[in-house]
Amino acid sequence: MRDLFAVGANDLHLDADVIVAGAGPVGLSLAVALQAKGHRVMVVEALDALSDEARASTFHPPTLEMFGEWGVLSEVLAKGRAITHLQFWERETRELVADFPYALIAGDTSCPFRLQCPQSVVTRLLRPRREALGGSILFGHEVVSATSDLVAGHATVRAQTSQRIRTFRARYVVGADGSKSRVRESLGLTLTGTTYPDRFLLVGTDIDFAPIFPGMGPVSYVFDPREWVIVMHLPDVVRVVFRLGSDDANATDDAIKDEASVRARIARFVGREVAYGIQSVSTYSVHQRVAERFRDGRVLLAGDAAHINNPAGGMGMNSGIHDAHVLANAIDQALSTGDERPLDAYADTRRAVAVDGVQKASDASYRDLVARETAAREARNRSLRESASDPAKARAYLLRASMLEERIAPRASTVVAAHAGAP
């Protein structure tokens, strides 16, 4: 590792090559990726421990490939549940609309499945990987500002502890401090876009859906014009997401989360009384927002600090981890050569992916789920059925849903088979 940290060539004391604000999945991924390339990284986290909030649980194939590169894939796979089919159902008729088998993308990725695993479990696997590479987390340090000094060639972070304000310097600072990012705020940037009017209810439970929806796979999107539902089976919990309808418009969050109300909602969904336990209940709103810029001099943004979107389809954290992958390479090049153009390329390409890729895809999946008019619902179901029944279309669908869109070009073998008139 290069010796930048005591007193540098220009007598500048640096605490690290890179300071990462936030020990969420994106900050820890970035830290592991940079440390694996030999850079010294300081992670500064406001909480006193890693967050255990029930949020993301879907990991798509490219993210799993990155975990392979960073040496944590086998641990992550061991803690998650590999999902081999993606299903869409109609709630009222209990009809299976479409089933997409991930085996169709076996030639496109080394991980042809989607993994369900809580993000709070994955951060607890990234942390020891970082420690093995020689890094710890400064817990209880809330970043209050981040500034870039282009002339002096460093960036400065100020962090509030329970006792005092501490100041740290590094060549670069990355704000991976989530949607309310203080780093972004310091740069005078906001997340611009929209907030959907709906609220959502997330229940962690142990319901066995097999007798209720015979044939239902472990991840199923259940369409309903009033109250659609997503069912996701994780290793230790079944997560059920309800989109709250107009009947709930005036209910407070506390009323929605009240146990009797949750049980009544689940009873309406399953259509009969069943015994089950409830592990967690939370409500959330959905935003589609992106920062104006992802870079200001020596300060950069990644993950939810830079972009947030509808979680249905599971693209927010995944795209943040993809930011970390691209940014680690860009910072590595900038630190090694002094050429900062890769940092601009990071900021431009990842913002374009957020705006033109993730925001559009997550908005489309939201609109599919909330479609109310009969014609729109029939068109959606027809399109899904057509895609699922044609292997080439089903593969393209799964590549898009798996964030592998750039691999959609037909495989050589498919082209040859098509010309040979093979089925």
Ligand SMILES: Cc1cc2nc3c(=O)[nH]c(=O)nc-3n(C[C@H](O)[C@H](O)[C@H](O)COP(=O)(O)OP(=O)(O)OC[C@H]3O[C@@H](n4cnc5c(N)ncnc54)[C@H](O)[C@@H]3O)c2cc1C
């Ligand atoms: C219900 C729900 C389900 C979701 N499901 C999925 C899914 O299945 N797949 C998916 O891809 N995405 C999903 N998402 C989105 C996903 O949770 C986020 O995109 C992801 O958490 C972003 O990671 P991050 O590291 O950027 O930010 P965060 O996870 O928010 O982590 C930020 C970290 O920074 C810390 N921090 C905050 N402020 C400061 C500060 N000032 N100083 C220092 N530290 C600070 C926080 O304590 C936290 O540890 C879901 C979201 C919700 C709400």
